[in-house]
Amino acid sequence: MQIEFYKYQGTGNDFVMIDNRLGAFPKEDTKLVAHLCDRRFGIGGDGLILLENDPESDFKMVYYNSDGSQSTMCGNGGRCLVAFAKKLKVIGDSTTFMAVDGLHHASVNKDGIVSLQMIDVLNIKKESDYTFLDTGSPHHVQLVDDLENYNVKEKGAAIRYSELYGKQGSNINFVKKIDATTFSLRTYERGVxxxxxxxxxxxxxxxxxxxxxxxxxxxxxxxxxxxxxxxxSFDKKDNNYTNVFLKGPAEFVFEGTIKV
Known part of the structure; x- marks a missing residue:
């Protein structure tokens, strides 16, 4: 079988994109997805995304982790999919699309910057040394010293697989404050x-x-x-966060076909 694919990246978060509006992709073949995401034997990517038809919106996003498992929402993947949909002429400069966590609105400006509306965040767990919240995917957030030299893979995996999050696990973010409006972060992603x-x-x-x-x-x-x-950016009222937007570049890298 020959599969036509497109490769996109958003701030280094890279994805294999497939136009599945005709429904030809074998969606239950998790080994195939993992193979396509493999950086040595496949195309390579942090995840694989299918663009599909949707009766309620412009298109549907189906996201897979690089291990082949279907996953929760991916923000950079969503932004890249919007850029892909524009390249396919499925949309113009704005869109509404369906993802696993519901409808999303997005727009693309003349410089290729994609602004994606994320879900509202109404529940935040604040502990003394970390914060936990769901932004379409579960996230553990904690401040650390010396972020530049922090062992993100080892420390992130330890928390991800700890009793704190059980079998489901969580994504783990380590953070450093730069100034009043700027933070640096490094992320350990479950599924990757x-x-x-x-x-x-x-x-x-x-x-x-x-x-x-x-x-x-x-x-x-x-x-x-x-x-x-x-x-x-977001609006805050009491402890509820609404009108949440994630903004950044989403860039086409290359396209091709692969025989599987």
């Missing part, structure tokens, strides 16, 4: 089981967690990730 260069739902979680815990009063926050820069 390693550090990634960026995580959109993670950047969103960090921005909201830093505001919720009083580390910033800003409602528009810049995030330095290993692969570049993202921005998150």
């Amino acid at each position: 089981e390693d550090e990634t260069l960026a995580c959109g739902t993670g950047a969103t979680a960090v921005a909201i967690a830093m505001n919720a815990t009083g580390k910033t009063d800003a409602t528009s926050i810049d995030l330095n990730v290993e692969g570049g820069k993202l921005a998150v």
